[in-house]
Amino acid sequence: MSDISFVRTEMLPEQDPPASEVGALGWAKHNLFSGAMNSALTVFSILGIYYVLAALVPWAWSPTWNATSLAGCREILHDLGRDGHFSGACWGVINDRWVQLFMGFYPPEHYWRPIAAFILLGVALSPVLFSDQVPAKLIWFTGLYPFLMPWLLWGGSIWVPLMVLAGFVIAYAAYRFVLDKMSELIALIVAVLVAVVWWLFLMGPIAEFVFNIIPIGMEAVGSRKFGGMMLSLTIGVVAIGFSLPIGVVLALGRQSDLLIVKALCVGFIEFIRGVPLITLLFVASTLLNIFMPPGTNFDIIMRVIIMATLFASAYMAEVIRGGLAALPTGQYEGADSLGLDYWQAQRLIIMPQALKISIPGIVSTFIGLFKDTTLVSVIGLLDPLGLSNGIRANAEWNGVVWELYGFIALMFFVFCFSMSRYSMYLERKLQTGHR
Amino acid sequence: MTTLSDPPQESFRLSQLIYDTRYRSMTIQIIALIGFLLLLGWLFGNTAQNLADLGKEPSFRFLSEPAGYDINQRLLEYNSQDTHLRAAFVGLLNTLVVAVLGCITATILGVTIGVLRLSSNWVVSKLMMIYVETFRNVPVLLWIVFVMAIMIETMPAPRAFKGENPASSMMLNDSVAVTNRGVYIPEPLFTNTLGDVHLFGAASMRFDVSLDLLALMLVLGASLWGASWFRKRADKIQEVTGDRPKTWHVRLGLIVIPTAVLLYVLGFHLGYPELKGFNFKGGTHFRNSLIALWLALSLYTAAFIAEIVRAGIMAIDHGQSEAAAALGLRPNRTMKLVILPQALRVIVPPMISNYLNLTKNSSLAIAVGYMDLTGTLMGITLNQTGRELETVLLTMLIYLAISLSISAVMNMYNNRVKMVER
Numbered sequence: 001m002s003d004i005s006f007v008r009t010e011m012l013p014e015q016d017p018p019a020s021e022v023g024a025l026g027w028a029k030h031n032l033f034s035g036a037m038n039s040a041l042t043v044f045s046i047l048g049i050y051y052v053l054a055a056l057v058p059w060a061w062s063p064t065w066n067a068t069s070l071a072g073c074r075e076i077l078h079d080l081g082r083d084g085h086f087s088g089a090c091w092g093v094i095n096d097r098w099v100q101l102f103m104g105f106y107p108p109e110h111y112w113r114p115i116a117a118f119i120l121l122g123v124a125l126s127p128v129l130f131s132d133q134v135p136a137k138l139i140w141f142t143g144l145y146p147f148l149m150p151w152l153l154w155g156g157s158i159w160v161p162l163m164v165l166a167g168f169v170i171a172y173a174a175y176r177f178v179l180d181k182m183s184e185l186i187a188l189i190v191a192v193l194v195a196v197v198w199w200l201f202l203m204g205p206i207a208e209f210v211f212n213i214i215p216i217g218m219e220a221v222g223s224r225k226f227g228g229m230m231l232s233l234t235i236g237v238v239a240i241g242f243s244l245p246i247g248v249v250l251a252l253g254r255q256s257d258l259l260i261v262k263a264l265c266v267g268f269i270e271f272i273r274g275v276p277l278i279t280l281l282f283v284a285s286t287l288l289n290i291f292m293p294p295g296t297n298f299d300i301i302m303r304v305i306i307m308a309t310l311f312a313s314a315y316m317a318e319v320i321r322g323g324l325a326a327l328p329t330g331q332y333e334g335a336d337s338l339g340l341d342y343w344q345a346q347r348l349i350i351m352p353q354a355l356k357i358s359i360p361g362i363v364s365t366f367i368g369l370f371k372d373t374t375l376v377s378v379i380g381l382l383d384p385l386g387l388s389n390g391i392r393a394n395a396e397w398n399g400v401v402w403e404l405y406g407f408i409a410l411m412f413f414v415f416c417f418s419m420s421r422y423s424m425y426l427e428r429k430l431q432t433g434h435r
Numbered sequence: 436m437t438t439l440s441d442p443p444q445e446s447f448r449l450s451q452l453i454y455d456t457r458y459r460s461m462t463i464q465i466i467a468l469i470g471f472l473l474l475l476g477w478l479f480g481n482t483a484q485n486l487a488d489l490g491k492e493p494s495f496r497f498l499s500e501p502a503g504y505d506i507n508q509r510l511l512e513y514n515s516q517d518t519h520l521r522a523a524f525v526g527l528l529n530t531l532v533v534a535v536l537g538c539i540t541a542t543i544l545g546v547t548i549g550v551l552r553l554s555s556n557w558v559v560s561k562l563m564m565i566y567v568e569t570f571r572n573v574p575v576l577l578w579i580v581f582v583m584a585i586m587i588e589t590m591p592a593p594r595a596f597k598g599e600n601p602a603s604s605m606m607l608n609d610s611v612a613v614t615n616r617g618v619y620i621p622e623p624l625f626t627n628t629l630g631d632v633h634l635f636g637a638a639s640m641r642f643d644v645s646l647d648l649l650a651l652m653l654v655l656g657a658s659l660w661g662a663s664w665f666r667k668r669a670d671k672i673q674e675v676t677g678d679r680p681k682t683w684h685v686r687l688g689l690i691v692i693p694t695a696v697l698l699y700v701l702g703f704h705l706g707y708p709e710l711k712g713f714n715f716k717g718g719t720h721f722r723n724s725l726i727a728l729w730l731a732l733s734l735y736t737a738a739f740i741a742e743i744v745r746a747g748i749m750a751i752d753h754g755q756s757e758a759a760a761a762l763g764l765r766p767n768r769t770m771k772l773v774i775l776p777q778a779l780r781v782i783v784p785p786m787i788s789n790y791l792n793l794t795k796n797s798s799l800a801i802a803v804g805y806m807d808l809t810g811t812l813m814g815i816t817l818n819q820t821g822r823e824l825e826t827v828l829l830t831m832l833i834y835l836a837i838s839l840s841i842s843a844v845m846n847m848y849n850n851r852v853k854m855v856e857r
Contacts, residue, residue, distance in 0.1 A: 030555075031555065031557040032556060032558060034556075038556045042558050045556075045558045185453055257460065258463060261467050273791075274834065275834045277795070278809060279813065279830055282813055286823040286827060290481070291478050291481055292485075293484075367572070371574040372574070374576045374577060378801055385576060402584075405577060405580070409573045409581075413569070413572045413573055416571075
């Protein structure tokens, strides 16, 4: 019997993986056709995409940018041999009205003012949004911005915002002055009283007096002229800016041990969250003047901003309460054991962490509020949607639908989508590794 | 040696109200309360003064005056001679109709999209991502007017259905007509009807309940209860003996047969919409405004629900499904018994707030002319009577009541599925 067993002495060379497992083919096999069900889904989806694009692309590809009326669009398309209801988009309406959709009826010679206001808004927000990439000194500008923005948008005497600002300075001076002689609490009360008296009674006449001597100012632009995206942005930005601090206060009130304070906060939050924003806007347009002292008649945009702020702050309070609840008790106990008092603990330990946890919620509240600004068209303000009704009622553009709505949707999409992406970036940046 | 000393007998000083922690919280609360009452008093004073100046006296008497306007989409009988209160009631039911319909479709759509977004299929998951981002980042009001425009501009007019060679035809075996005036679907009719029961006499809240519907619901409810009893019995037997008796045919029979018999006895048949003259007659008519509002709210809310469902499923640790697989559970049992019960705990609370949002967003009906509570009480009634204070406050209170009851019911459900924490 001879020994016929065979033992291989050298290794076989490594073989390439099967062609169907790597490269584009392998990717498609794993991600698109991994089973009968998946293959069917893929085929149906691709067919669906094809049909939508086949209808949409020829429609959108329409050389009507320079048309001046819907009839003009139809003529251009007719000359190309494209007839019928959905032969092509009429982009002329966007060319004709895009400025209006952004600016409303703001006087064209003053367009630089809202543009400057919103560019400066970006500058003012940068120390907050991108704290590691811009000089920290810029935060001073952020503090001044709330006084600059209304002046840029509404115009008028420069002394009014300066006098409002002066109110804070006077209050601080009064606080320091009284603090030397009496206790902290009394100093605080005196400071608040002095500021309120200044703003309510002294500021107006003094601003007028100074303006008569040194007339520096810009032409005033009434709220009626506001419209389009600029109006949405104004309402959104102001309401968002005010709702965050109010929301923090409400959330703390809801968490507090003080029964009456807690009941007031819970009542406010639940009431606002329980009614639709549209009813609050009706309050702004019909009731707010009734609630105010006789003779008060303040601006419709201001009233809308007040109600939008109240609305957003209730939602903000709930988001921040979620962040506070997610914080382990050890953090509160740690703050206590360091001997911090309530406000110090909130400022140094609790709030930075709670706000960080609630960033996604805060940003989605922002986005929600910004989208909800379209509701002002129901009470007759001319936001992009309100303007679109006017444009469609116009003789030249009567019958244009999709182009306008599509453009407005795109404007909102760009803003909201970038906000949500920013929130993701911030979440990643602030992630400190432990969950 | 120790001595006992009495605690210092201080007399009460006013500054203790601020500096002594025993009294401070009380002081702060009383100041807050006084401030709040002052604010309320100020508002009430201003309101009374302003209303007196306008010569209006707050009263709800207008509610019993004839409304004088028509409501075209309604569940209850109503004519323009009915009172404002009746109009508001019809509007309230319209709000509830669109809210319930919207919640159901939004849930179905949202869960489907959320699950598909987690699919391993690249095209499908990207498509779903595009859907979610598109709908979430564009205002709902824009979607509502957009869907309304689609209904009006692209659907055929009723006259397109006329003639020998009609330009459009009805769908589903000539039973559903989609026109630019709305959608007509067959209506259920009963030949041997039991009649209606009239609740509340001739009051504004009068309400006709069809006895046929009531009988059907009773029978169906009893059948479902019987079927669930059968399933529980099977569970018990399985726990004792390890064998599960086959029950699906009994349960199916229990659910289907009694209902079918009752339908036969009542003489159930469908009333189809027919083209008569220039419009469709018969059948149930859903107006454009209802369809637009319902579709837009469902599509919009579905995008949010999809994200919630996705987050809920992703929140479940991978070890859970691995452990289930190690126990020998098949994938669909794993989903049903292991993943879903845990995911529900994460999903339910945000789902509640989305249902609430949908209900509140239904007030945007005013933009497309659907006569819901906002359109009736806060819309035409306000304009006709000029009673802005009463109508707006009443509307807010009703919405508040709806929201609070939805959240109460859903919180009850949430407490049932919530994890029992040790």
